[in-house]
Structures are given as structure tokens and as C-alpha cells.
Amino acid sequence: MRRIRLLAMIMAGSLAVGGGVAAARSSLPATGSGGGSTASAPSYLKDDAGRSLILRGFNTASSAKGAPDGMPKFTEADLEREHADMGTNFVRFLISWRSVEPAPGQYDQAYLDRVEDRVSWYAERGYKVMLDMHQDVYSGAITPEGNAGNGAGNIGNGAPEWATYTDGLPVGKQDRWELLYLEPGVTRAFDNFWNTTGKHPELMEHYANTWRAVAERFAANDAVVAYDLMNEPWGGSMQGSAFESGPLASLYQRTTDAIRQVDQDSWVCVAPQAVGVNQGIPSGLTKIDDPRAGEQRIAYCPHLYPLPLDIGDGYSGVSRTLTDATIAAWRASVEHIAGTVLGGAPIIVGEFGLDTTLPGARDYLDRVYGTARELGAGVSYWSSDPGPWGPYLPDGTRTLLVGTLNKPYPRAVAGTPTDWSSAVDRLQLTLHPDPAVTAPTEIYLPKSGFPGDVKVEGADVVDWNRQSRLLTVRTATGASSATVTVTPAA
Ligand code: IDC
Numbered sequence: 001m002r003r004i005r006l007l008a009m010i011m012a013g014s015l016a017v018g019g020g021v022a023a024a025r026s027s028l029p030a031t032g033s034g035g036g037s038t039a040s041a042p043s044y045l046k047d048d049a050g051r052s053l054i055l056r057g058f059n060t061a062s063s064a065k066g067a068p069d070g071m072p073k074f075t076e077a078d079l080e081r082e083h084a085d086m087g088t089n090f091v092r093f094l095i096s097w098r099s100v101e102p103a104p105g106q107y108d109q110a111y112l113d114r115v116e117d118r119v120s121w122y123a124e125r126g127y128k129v130m131l132d133m134h135q136d137v138y139s140g141a142i143t144p145e146g147n148a149g150n151g152a153g154n155i156g157n158g159a160p161e162w163a164t165y166t167d168g169l170p171v172g173k174q175d176r177w178e179l180l181y182l183e184p185g186v187t188r189a190f191d192n193f194w195n196t197t198g199k200h201p202e203l204m205e206h207y208a209n210t211w212r213a214v215a216e217r218f219a220a221n222d223a224v225v226a227y228d229l230m231n232e233p234w235g236g237s238m239q240g241s242a243f244e245s246g247p248l249a250s251l252y253q254r255t256t257d258a259i260r261q262v263d264q265d266s267w268v269c270v271a272p273q274a275v276g277v278n279q280g281i282p283s284g285l286t287k288i289d290d291p292r293a294g295e296q297r298i299a300y301c302p303h304l305y306p307l308p309l310d311i312g313d314g315y316s317g318v319s320r321t322l323t324d325a326t327i328a329a330w331r332a333s334v335e336h337i338a339g340t341v342l343g344g345a346p347i348i349v350g351e352f353g354l355d356t357t358l359p360g361a362r363d364y365l366d367r368v369y370g371t372a373r374e375l376g377a378g379v380s381y382w383s384s385d386p387g388p389w390g391p392y393l394p395d396g397t398r399t400l401l402v403g404t405l406n407k408p409y410p411r412a413v414a415g416t417p418t419d420w421s422s423a424v425d426r427l428q429l430t431l432h433p434d435p436a437v438t439a440p441t442e443i444y445l446p447k448s449g450f451p452g453d454v455k456v457e458g459a460d461v462v463d464w465n466r467q468s469r470l471l472t473v474r475t476a477t478g479a480s481s482a483t484v485t486v487t488p489a490a
Pocket of ligand 1: 062065135136155156157177231232303305351382
């Protein structure tokens with residue numbers, strides 16, 4: 001019953017505010033590039049050489065949430081397999097407040113050592129890492145074993161026990177973990193965190209300082225490029241734009257300021273309220289100021305979880321039509337926040353994912369990656385955990401995700417990608433070279449017959465590395481545009 005009400009509430013919200021999104025979008029400058037509906041030219045995270053990064057990878061991993069040592073069940077061999085099978089270059093790596101600050105003001109350096117150790121696996125393979133301060137339902141301290149009644153175990157995670165104040169309010173059982181957000185004890189824990197109760201001004205301060213401790217550790221680490229400040233924020237009793245423009249924006253600002261005391265260069269990623277916005281309703285998030293010298297390094301990192309996919313049909317029939325409508329509304333909302341509110345922030349889709357056994361799963365994946373490409377967005381798929389949502393089943397069998405994700409793509413572009421397309425049997429990239437960037441453009445090519453036939457205009461092939469499967473091209477001096485087309489050998 002309750003689930004239906006929540007879904008109805010979100011759907012109603014989506015219908016009621018849909019017009020607002022469209023209006024916001026039409027007021028943006030239209031570039032009309034590639035015949036798409038890009039509201040403003042995408043912007044990209046840059047690597048140290050100044051190249052535009054196209055980030056493709058996974059969330060790793062949900063298994064970290066309840067683990068006593070805070071580490072995912074994911075080995076270096078697992079990363080090796082992922083890299084060989086899909087050529088990923090990015091990870092959204094889950095960390096948690098409870099693990100960084102197990103007691104007030106005490107930062108667990110041994111935990112950060114373990115994180116750093118995992119980061120080094122990624123660094124050795126040329127990956128970029130986004131650290132994600134994960135939470136679901138606030139904290140493990142309020143959703144003890146078995147609470148959800150679905151055998152999922154300890155599903156709440158994030159805040160340390162000492163920062164969890166439910167004021168004695170109950171947390172009942174729910175058959176879907178998301179619905180625990182509606183329980184009175186969970187609402188109160190969030191209200192105390194955001195200090196809407198007026199009783200705990202210290203908690204947000206602790207949170208910002210926790211991030212500073214993390215940033216201090218990773219500031220000089222070239223592989224760590226971004227900090228995702230809070231997974232799926234929830235306002236407790238305060239919802240929508242009152243929450244997003246109020247306590248959420250204020251937490252983001254304080255945390256950004258704290259990070260910048262120790263790290264000038266990493267990107268700070270902000271996300272909207274999750275419920276509703278993940279399903280395509282507009283966000284009321286407001287601007288965050290980056291105090292660093294030079295250009296802003298704030299990225300927008302929303303999640304995408306269309307409700308119709310959950311309702312049973314997967315991506316087919318009426319739920320496909322509704323999912324497409326959700327994606328269109330979500331895209332308009334994302335372009336508005338990244339383009340207008342945040343002033344041209346790059347986008348990373350921090351999470352999206354589905355049960356790959358659902359009908360139409362492959363089409364849905366192609367649809368979302370296509371949208372991300374048009375937005376210039378990085379993507380971290382939820383998640384690498386073994387199972388039907390992930391790339392591998394627990395016995396190691398590949399799901400359809402592996403073949404669907406393993407496509408050629410430009411990983412680092414010496415300029416701006418103005419148009420690119422990717423299919424299992426073809427990669428085409430057109431870029432506007434940046435003469436200030438001396439490093440070459442790198443393109444990942446899967447094993448299936450690539451590199452085969454390589455055509456370049458306004459550029460030269462510098463190298464093909466069979467080991468890393470990277471094709472390296474350098475644009476001709478003075479060229480205003482370059483195009484690379486690669487098709488596999490027949
Ligand atoms: C899910 C895990 C599931 C776990 C639950 C609660 O897949 O095993 O029981 O979290 O800890 C999100 C969250 C992400 C969720 C994911 C899938 O950010 O933590 O993982 N999801 O449900 N938001 C929307 C979906």
C-alpha cells in the first residue's frame with residue numbers, strides 16, 4: 001500500500017511539474033549540435049594534461065556498505081577482469097562517514113590506507129576515481145539486521161552511530177529498502193543531521209571536516225579526480241527545493257570550502273535530492289561557489305532510476321514509453337542544473353542500473369549511454385556487485401552488461417569532442433583540437449576485430465597499444481577539426 005502511495009506521489013509530482021522543466025529548458029541557448037536537443041555545449045572534466053575525459057565505469061561496490069573494514073568484496077583480479085572485458089576507465093568508489101570518523105573528531109587513517117590501496121589498483125591501470133561518501137537510509141545504526149524484512153540484512157549505511165539521533169522514534173519494517181526513508185526514526189535522524197530540529201548544529205560541521213580529512217589524504221593523488229559529497233541526499237521532513245536550496249546547498253558549500261583548504265584541484269560533485277529527481281522531476285538545487293583560484297571545479301552528479309522499469313515490464317511496452325518520457329524530463333532537468341544553475345558544470349551520472357534480465361535491458365542501456373554521450377557525461381553504472389544487475393553472476397558468468405558496455409570510446413580527448421558515436425562495429429569521433437594540449441587523444445578499442453580499419457582526417461595515428469587497447473592519435477598543427485573513424489576487420 002505504502003509503496004504504491006510513494007510511487008503515486010512521485011508520478012504525480014512528475015506530471016505536475018513537467019511543464020516547468022520544459023519551460024526552463026527552452027530558455028537555454030540551443031546549439032542544435034548533431035540534431036540533438038543539447039541545451040548548452042557539454043563541458044568535461046579535464047586530466048592533468050588538459051584533455052577532456054570521457055569516463056565509463058562502475059560503482060564499486062554495495063558490498064562495502066556493511067563490511068566491518070569498509071572495503072568492497074572486490075579484488076585486484078576482479079578489476080583486471082573488468083578492465084580486460086570492458087575497457088573501463090572510471091570508478092565511483094564507495095566510502096563512508098562511519099568508516100572515516102568512527103569517533104567524533106578521530107579520523108581512521110588505517111581505513112584511508114585501505115582506500116588508498118584500492119585506489120592504487122585503479123591508478124596502475126590508468127583509471128580515474130571518484131570517491132563517493134555513501135549513505136542509504138542515513139545509517140546502519142538505525143536499520144539493524146533483518147529490519148527490512150526482506151532478507152537483505154543491514155541495508156542502512158553511512159553515518160556513524162554517534163551521529164545518529166532518532167530521539168527514540170521508531171523505525172518499522174518495510175519490504176523495500178527505499179521505504180525505510182519514510183519511517184519516523186529515519187526522518188528524525190535526518191532532521192537532526194540537517195539541524196532542522198535546532199539541536200545538532202555540530203553534525204554538518206563534522207561531515208565537512210570528514211571530507212577535509214579525506215581530501216587531505218587524496219589531494220596529491222592524480223588518480224582521484226572527484227569527490228561525490230553525499231549519496232542520494234534526503235531532507236527528512238524538509239523536501240524539494242526548500243531542502244535543496246536550504247540545508248543541502250549549505251552543507252555543500254561548507255564541505256566545498258573545507259575541501260578547498262587542503263585540495264585545490266579535485267572536482268567537487270554535487271547531487272540533487274534523490275527521490276523524485278532520480279525519476280525526472282526538476283531539482284531546486286542552487287549554485288555552489290568554488291573558492292579555488294581559476295575556473296570552478298564543481299560537477300553535477302545526478303542519478304537516474306525511472307520508476308516504470310521497476311513496475312514489471314522492464315524496457316518494453318508501456319513502461320518503455322513511460323521510461324523514455326522520464327529520461328527526456330530527467331535530461332532537461334540535468335541540463336538546467338548543470339548548464340544554468342551551476343554555470344556549465346560537467347555531468348557525471350553517478351548511478352543508473354537495472355536488472356539485466358528484464359525485457360529490453362540492452363536497449364535501455366544503449367539509450368542511457370547514448371544520452372550520456374550527448375550530454376558529455378561520465379557514467380558509473382550501479383554496480384559491479386555480482387548478480388543480475390552487475391556484469392557478472394556470483395559464479396563468474398557474464399551478464400549481457402559486459403557485451404553491451406564493451407564498445408569503443410574516446411577516453412581522453414586533446415580538445416573538445418564535438419560529435420562522436422560508438423557501436424560494437426564502429427567508432428567515429430570528431431573533435432575540436434585545443435592547441436594548448438600537447439598530449440594525444442586516446443581511444444579505447446575492444447578486442448572484437450579492432451583496430452581493423454582506421455581513418456583519420458586532420459590527425460595522425462601515433463600508436464596502437466595492443467596491451468592497453470588504446471589507439472593514440474595526434475591532431476595536425478593548425479587543424480580546426482579532426483575526425484577519426486575506426487571499424488573492425490571483417
Ligand atoms: C542498493 C543495493 C541493495 C541494498 C540497498 C540498501 O543494491 O543490495 O540493500 O542499496 O543499502 C540507490 C542507492 C544504492 C542502491 C541502489 C540500488 O544509492 O545504494 O543500492 N540505488 O537499489 N539509489 C537508487 C537505487
